Amino acid sequence: MNPSPATLKDVAAAAGVSVSTASRALAGNPVITEQTSERVRQCAEELNYRPNAQARALRSSRTHVIGVTIPSLVNPFFATMAQVIQQEATARGLSTIISSTAEDPGQLNASLDVLATQRVDGILAVPYNGSEASFERLRKARIPVVLLDRELPATGLSTVASDPRPGMDAAVAHLLANGHRHIGYLSGPMTTSTGVSRLAAFQAACERHGVEKREIYRGGYERADGHAGTLTLLDRGVEAIIAGDTMMSVGALEACHARKVIIGRDLAFIGYDDNVTLRLQASPVSVIDQDVATLGRTGLRLLVDLMSGASPPTTVTTPTTLIIRPSSDFIRPADEVRT
Amino acid sequence: MNPSPATLKDVAAAAGVSVSTASRALAGNPVITEQTSERVRQCAEELNYRPNAQARALRSSRTHVIGVTIPSLVNPFFATMAQVIQQEATARGLSTIISSTAEDPGQLNASLDVLATQRVDGILAVPYNGSEASFERLRKARIPVVLLDRELPATGLSTVASDPRPGMDAAVAHLLANGHRHIGYLSGPMTTSTGVSRLAAFQAACERHGVEKREIYRGGYERADGHAGTLTLLDRGVEAIIAGDTMMSVGALEACHARKVIIGRDLAFIGYDDNVTLRLQASPVSVIDQDVATLGRTGLRLLVDLMSGASPPTTVTTPTTLIIRPSSDFIRPADEVRT
Numbered sequence: 001m002n003p004s005p006a007t008l009k010d011v012a013a014a015a016g017v018s019v020s021t022a023s024r025a026l027a028g029n030p031v032i033t034e035q036t037s038e039r040v041r042q043c044a045e046e047l048n049y050r051p052n053a054q055a056r057a058l059r060s061s062r063t064h065v066i067g068v069t070i071p072s073l074v075n076p077f078f079a080t081m082a083q084v085i086q087q088e089a090t091a092r093g094l095s096t097i098i099s100s101t102a103e104d105p106g107q108l109n110a111s112l113d114v115l116a117t118q119r120v121d122g123i124l125a126v127p128y129n130g131s132e133a134s135f136e137r138l139r140k141a142r143i144p145v146v147l148l149d150r151e152l153p154a155t156g157l158s159t160v161a162s163d164p165r166p167g168m169d170a171a172v173a174h175l176l177a178n179g180h181r182h183i184g185y186l187s188g189p190m191t192t193s194t195g196v197s198r199l200a201a202f203q204a205a206c207e208r209h210g211v212e213k214r215e216i217y218r219g220g221y222e223r224a225d226g227h228a229g230t231l232t233l234l235d236r237g238v239e240a241i242i243a244g245d246t247m248m249s250v251g252a253l254e255a256c257h258a259r260k261v262i263i264g265r266d267l268a269f270i271g272y273d274d275n276v277t278l279r280l281q282a283s284p285v286s287v288i289d290q291d292v293a294t295l296g297r298t299g300l301r302l303l304v305d306l307m308s309g310a311s312p313p314t315t316v317t318t319p320t321t322l323i324i325r326p327s328s329d330f331i332r333p334a335d336e337v338r339t
Numbered sequence: 340m341n342p343s344p345a346t347l348k349d350v351a352a353a354a355g356v357s358v359s360t361a362s363r364a365l366a367g368n369p370v371i372t373e374q375t376s377e378r379v380r381q382c383a384e385e386l387n388y389r390p391n392a393q394a395r396a397l398r399s400s401r402t403h404v405i406g407v408t409i410p411s412l413v414n415p416f417f418a419t420m421a422q423v424i425q426q427e428a429t430a431r432g433l434s435t436i437i438s439s440t441a442e443d444p445g446q447l448n449a450s451l452d453v454l455a456t457q458r459v460d461g462i463l464a465v466p467y468n469g470s471e472a473s474f475e476r477l478r479k480a481r482i483p484v485v486l487l488d489r490e491l492p493a494t495g496l497s498t499v500a501s502d503p504r505p506g507m508d509a510a511v512a513h514l515l516a517n518g519h520r521h522i523g524y525l526s527g528p529m530t531t532s533t534g535v536s537r538l539a540a541f542q543a544a545c546e547r548h549g550v551e552k553r554e555i556y557r558g559g560y561e562r563a564d565g566h567a568g569t570l571t572l573l574d575r576g577v578e579a580i581i582a583g584d585t586m587m588s589v590g591a592l593e594a595c596h597a598r599k600v601i602i603g604r605d606l607a608f609i610g611y612d613d614n615v616t617l618r619l620q621a622s623p624v625s626v627i628d629q630d631v632a633t634l635g636r637t638g639l640r641l642l643v644d645l646m647s648g649a650s651p652p653t654t655v656t657t658p659t660t661l662i663i664r665p666s667s668d669f670i671r672p673a674d675e676v677r678t
Contacts, residue, residue, distance in 0.1 A: 282621040
């Protein structure tokens with residue numbers, strides 16, 4: 001009986017390195033020192049290690065670098081997403097390069113073109129509506145792509161996104177249960193699927209639960225939009241505000257601080273995306289949470305599957321949840337005079 | 340008299356594009372659409388535009404991409420720095436790719452090697468002590484490099500950093516003036532020049548102003564370090580805490596919230612780096628501010644100068660300043676019993 005052929009795991013063990021390091025050494029990845037690469041190659045030779053042809057062909061064409069393009073570096077939601085992706089990528093022996101579009105749809109094309117010329121093995125991207133042509137160019141260049149957070153159905157690309165409906169529905173029901181009846185919503189831009197779907201989820205929840213009065217402010221995903229929108233909604237006399245993303249949530253806090261509106265007493269407030277600024281408030285802020293770690297990890301897993309040719313495009317949706325904290329969890333007196 | 344030869348500016352004006360777009364079009368940068376490139380080339384031909392030989396040689400070897408490696412994506416100080424750099428780079432027709440070392444000195448070498456293989460025109464990097472060899476490899480590969488935030492004198496590289504002494508000195512003097520005499524310091528890691536120089540600045544300020552009792556906690560630049568360090572310093576009975584960086588500042592807030600220590604009443608607190616989480620507190624937090632926008636813009640300007648061969652290595656230092664807010668600006672009674 002022939003002994004089993006040596007595996008990459010055997011080579012790694014013999015060389016005293018991790019499997020991913022052994023893989024990168026044999027692929028000639030310059031991240032591995034020449035000394036280590038030489039030791040791995042010797043061990044592979046001694047063990048008569050033969051990667052199968054398909055795997056070898058794949059490896060030889062690879063740079064072991066993936067590109068990630070996010071809309072904003074200073075939005076903690078996307079910063080955390082990029083960090084989770086990088087951690088997972090590192091564990092798999094992949095390096096990560098990141099670019100930001102600064103929430104400018106026009107910059108996305110440029111970012112994707114730069115990533116393509118940088119010879120990355122695959123791309124994780126947060127798209128805008130209207131950026132289909134850029135992704136079509138990547139498809140022609142045979143660069144695997146997974147869309148993150150925002151959907152672009154016409155592209156047929158693998159997508160990982162969260163469903164705003166469970167969290168939004170729970171948020172509206174929670175506000176009503178505590179007597180907050182005049183509800184304002186800070187809506188994100190209609191150039192993103194999330195802006196569109198979260199607004200639809202808010203409207204549907206208001207219909208379902210019979211909200212008496214609702215106010216909608218339409219803005220972008222920036223602090224300034226949350227700030228201006230909150231002042232507008234307060235002027236319209238709302239008792240509660242739901243914010244449509246992280247940066248608008250932070251802008252809403254700033255507006256309330258500036259106008260001496262006490263959240264958790266004068267105003268019920270629910271933010272979007274769980275982060276430290278919202279948690280560390282005098283009245284810690286309730287949020288609709290997207291589970292950013294799961295989004296990032298799932299996105300990377302789908303991309304790795306695509307890069308290895310193992311799977312067709314897939315769409316994964318994760319549910320949102322409501323985290324209730326003191327900012328919204330107080331009872332508004334039923335007989336309070338409302339404007 | 341011969342007319343002046345056509346300049347790139349003339350070509351750009353004729354083609355109806357910006358100078359940077361014209362430059363990139365003539366350099367064959369794929370970020371520019373084929374249609375625009377063709378129009379620019381025609382205008383250049385019609386105007387008999389001839390770039391001088393040196394400029395042409397430079398341009399032809401360029402990718403118009405710069406690399407930025409930062410220690411952390413979720414640290415708002417570095418996220419803001421990267422965003423400022425990207426904005427400035429975009430205005431100059433350069434694309435930016437970013438990598439993060441996740442505050443792991445070992446990952447810096449890998450990040451720099453990846454950036455080098457990605458054929459970037461230049462690199463802005465935040466280094467660790469001990470990473471001299473990686474920068475030596477970049478020097479041999481003739482890739483222009485500017486160090487940001489942290490110094491590495493042995494490399495002789497251009498560096499943009501801030502001087503912690505003015506801000507730290509003002510912070511200690513301010514605490515003493517308000518009667519906070521037992522002062523704790525959350526120190527960053529000794530593997531960074533900033534960790535070393537900020538601790539030295541704290542010690543020097545305590546000596547100069549005659550602080551009665553001081554306590555030092557040595558940690559890393561992570562939230563968990565700030566959290567654990569704050570609990571330790573509180574157990575030692577400090578009346579005031581100065582935090583050595585953004586993430587330690589955030590961890591300190593978390594620890595105080597968890598232990599129901601009221602900042603601005605029970606404890607005087609001064610954070611490091613001005614950001615929204617510290618501003619939006621019940622007692623807005625005093626900070627030692629580094630002027631991150633100036634750091635980022637200056638770093639990019641030095642890199643562009645190096646890339647054009649226009650200047651020798653340069654070191655620029657910007658001063659820190661103290662921003663006083665209610666977290667530290669209260670008078671501690673002189674007869675208060677202290678532990």
